Amino acid sequence: MSQTVDSFSFAKRIPATPSIGSTTVTKQDHVHLSFGFAAPHLFPIEQLSQSAAEAVTLHGRKALQYSGSVGPGQILKWIQARSQVHGIHVELDQILVTYGSTQGIDLATRILVEPGDHVWVESPSFFSALQAFRTAEAEITSFPIDEEGVRVDLIEHALLNAKQNGKPLPKFLYTMPTYHNPGGVTLSVERRKRLVQLAEIYNFFILEDDAYSELNFTGNRYPPLYTLFPERVIYLNTFSKIIAPGLRLGWIFADSNVIAKIKLLNLGGSIGVFTQEIVAKLLDGFAFQEHVDSLIDHYRQQRDVMANAVKNSFGEHVTFHLPEGGFYIWLRFADEVNTSDFLEDAANRGVSFVDGKSFYVNPEGFQYARLCFSYVSEDQIVRGVQSFADAYFAYINKAVS
Amino acid sequence: MSQTVDSFSFAKRIPATPSIGSTTVTKQDHVHLSFGFAAPHLFPIEQLSQSAAEAVTLHGRKALQYSGSVGPGQILKWIQARSQVHGIHVELDQILVTYGSTQGIDLATRILVEPGDHVWVESPSFFSALQAFRTAEAEITSFPIDEEGVRVDLIEHALLNAKQNGKPLPKFLYTMPTYHNPGGVTLSVERRKRLVQLAEIYNFFILEDDAYSELNFTGNRYPPLYTLFPERVIYLNTFSKIIAPGLRLGWIFADSNVIAKIKLLNLGGSIGVFTQEIVAKLLDGFAFQEHVDSLIDHYRQQRDVMANAVKNSFGEHVTFHLPEGGFYIWLRFADEVNTSDFLEDAANRGVSFVDGKSFYVNPEGFQYARLCFSYVSEDQIVRGVQSFADAYFAYINKAVS
Incomplete structure (x- = not known):
């Protein structure tokens, strides 16, 4: 048959390229500073292996049917109980388990926006989230962050301006208030309070991505936006950083009416119940706080090693905010530097970023x-x-010469 | 705060109601003839329990990272090899693993249609698929089925008519050609050939849902539409009926360019790799043909028991097509009967449909x-x-009296 795929007009929402470029790995001992992955040696492997076998043996036939056995209910209750530690009090009908935060972002976007609707984000922001908003054919406007998180004053100014000039208001703002990816910064309490007031005044939702909340290196606590305005915040979290990403399990907190709407859209019905049975079995009797404490100790130490390495290798050539939690250090070079220009050379030298x-x-x-x-x-x-610094210095020396 | 969720204008795509109503279960010994679920006693429980433990132990840390270990690759190869038994020859870049067929339907719909685009379906059709098309804000047109599957002659007539009158052509046709849900019918070979010709002439895709293909009670073989026109058919299948639905694992076959587009849209990256590792381990050395043969023997026997029960309980009051495979018998009552009217009474009598x-x-x-x-x-x-017949006869006796 002669017909080719090219003659068909696909939906406009398909992005032209992946959300993030990748470089070729050329060395055996390549160092992946680009991967935002949890440390695999901290996955609770033995417990998961045992839980997997037990979940099947104990709840097997029901665990493998569409709606599962006891697991999905147990996970909801575990999430509910654990969130109280972070000051979040939710009823079971305010929780929805998802295939990781990414599905949470996608579902929230699909219930809130039509093509052409406006979504506001931080700059920088998480690339997979930006991709989700692009595929929803949303108009995206971004607002800078500083040491205290997103510039809420600029958001307020833009809202007022839009209102006064009859321009479109956002359907939602997507934010990572705590241990921002990639910025590493945390939104101040004062800004949090003002932000939810703005959501009320200007009638928009806040999509709060709290994926790193458990990885708190300092003990400082910041109230999740959800606790300040549960009616208008859709809160996202995930087991990816605290158990393992390959499980693809996360959750949403939202007003029960919002959860009901998402459920109507979420056509697959319940999320991989088999995985839920296994994770429920794992969490039952698992010393979770101890586990999280060991994650925190490890990642804090890693952060300190990286912060020192950056100081030693780059000296005054970069600045960064020392993150209070999370996975990332966000380096700022001089304004005339373009880090894309030495991505390839860094890869050749065995490091990705x-x-x-x-x-x-x-x-x-x-x-x-x-x-x-x-x-x-x-x-x-x-x-x-x-190696990254070597690539950078080679780049600036070439630029100078 | 006084703001309520009601004052916000949500996306139009959210359906008003679930895709299917449900009745209240009132009796302990309630008989669920409504559930399109696989028989749980045929799930390979012992093997899955062992595979789960082994997958974690053997590939643990990698298996739990985002992209997994050997499992996802092994599953692709297994699907490729098994499909050859059904006459389907695909390269690895023509396969995408999904969270069940439902995600496959959703992803295919999202790359093919914009709001307002036209989607053609069979009547009757699978309710979750219809819900997916509605949430994509597609305009849906339906074409009746008869004993030989969907009326391709009527589709051809409608295409010609649309073309001549400058009316919109469909972006795709969604069809279940083999062991139709709910119709139980199978599309004839002649109609299959004509249908793919129409897709070529009128430049649309076919979304072929083949979820029941392994459950072949007669040994008769029908060529999947995908084999007749791989450039323009997106083929969907699932492990739900042949292993267990709770795994939520399915797959798509399509042109490699189409697969690439879907991957760009599929923001979650790889599908629950942990589950894939477990299923890959299960399939490795699993006597799959033997397993499928036992499923076929069981379901064929169940079909026969149901066909006889219907004849005994209803006599001449219903007609149906004896399905060559799948899970369903689709009863036709006299034209003036409305089965919704005795749904509730049937539930009270302990049976759902x-x-x-x-x-x-x-x-x-x-x-x-x-x-x-x-x-x-x-x-x-x-x-x-x-019990269902009792509810029906009570209903018609009441109508008469």
Whole structure:
């Protein structure tokens, strides 16, 4: 048959390229400072292996049917109880389990926006979220962050301006208030309070991505936006950073009416109940706080090793905010630097990072780079940061000469 | 705060109601003839329990990372090899693993249609698929089925008419050519050939849902539409009926360019790799053909028990097509019967079924009912069908009196 795929007009929502570029891995001992992955040696492997076998044996036939056995209910209750530690009090009908935060972002976007609707984001922001908003054919506007998180004053100004000039208001603002990816910053309490007031006044939702909340290196507590305005915040979290990403399990908190709407849209019915049975079995009797404490100790140490390595290898050539939690250090170079220009050379030298522009809606952020300290060893951090610095200095020396 | 969720304008795509109504279960020994579920006693529990433990132990840390270990690759190869038995020859870049067929339908719909685009379906059709098309804000047109599957002659007539009158052509046709849900019918070879010719001439895609293909009671073989026109058919299948639905694993076959587009849209990246590792481990060395043969033997016997029960309990009051495979018997009552009217009484008598109208886009199909023989025991089938008949006869006696 002669017909080719090219003659068909596909939906406009398909993005032209993946949300993030990748470089070719050329060396055996390549250091992946680009991967925002949890440390695999901290996955509770033995417990999961045992839980997997037990879940099937104990609840097997029901666990493998569409709606599962006891697991999905137990997970809801575990999430409910654990969230109280973070000051979040939710009823069971305010929780929905998802295939990781990514599905949470996608579902929330699909219930809130039509093509052409406006979504506001932080700049920088999480590239997979930006991709989700693009595929929803949303108009995206971004607002800068500083040391205290997103510039709520600029958001307020823009809202007022839009209102006064009859311009479209956002359907929602997507924010990572705590341990921002990639910025590493945390939204101040004062800004949190003002932000939810704005959501009320200007009638928009806040999509709060709290994926790193358990990885708190300092003990400082910030109220989740959801606790300040549960009617208008859709809160996202995930087991990816605290158990393991390969499970693809996350959750949403929202007003029960919003959860009901998402359920109507979520055609697959319940989320992989088999995995839920296994995770429920794991969590039952698992010393979770102890586990999280060991994650925190490990990642805090990794952060410190990376911060020192950056100081040693780059000196005054970069600045960064020391993150209070999470996985990332976000380096700022001089304004004339374009980190995309030495991505390839860094790869040739055996290290990967994510260039600044990948985190922006508009062509900007070229002078930034994201390094991730979670996935690699201390030794790799030191070696990787040095290779990265070698690529940078070769780049600026070439620019000068 | 006084703001309520009601003051916000949500996306139009959210359906008003679930895709299918449900009745209250009032009796302990309630017979679920409405559930299109696989028979749980045929799930390979022991093997899955062992595979789960082994997958974690052998590939643990990688298996739990985002992209997994060996499992996802092994599953692709298994699907590729198994499909050859059904005459389907695909390269690995023509396969995408999904969270069950439902995600496959959703992803295919999202790459093919914009709001307002036209989607053509069979009447009756699968309610979850109809819900997916509605949430994509597609305009849906339906074409009746008969004993040989969908009326391709009527589709051809409508295409010609649309072309001549400058009316919109469909972006795709959604069809279940083999062991139709709920109709139980199978599309003839002649119609298959004509249908793919039409897709070529009129430049549309075919979304072929082949979820029941392995459950072949007769040995008769029908060529999947995908084999007749791989460039323009997106083929969907699932492990739900052949291993277990709770795994939520399915797959798509399509042109490699189409697969690439879907991957760009599929923001969650790889599908629950942990589950894939477990299923890959299960399939490795699993006597799959033997397993499928036992499923076929069981479901064929169930079909026969149900067909006999229907004849015994209803006599001349219903007609149906004896399905060559799958899970369903689709009963046709006299035209003036409305099966929705005795749904509740049947529930009170301890039996559930799905009323005809749930499978239609327009208000029609009232005189049909879907019974599922897969989930229940032989004893339950006989008892359930009798209770269902009792509800029906009470209904017509009341109508007469």
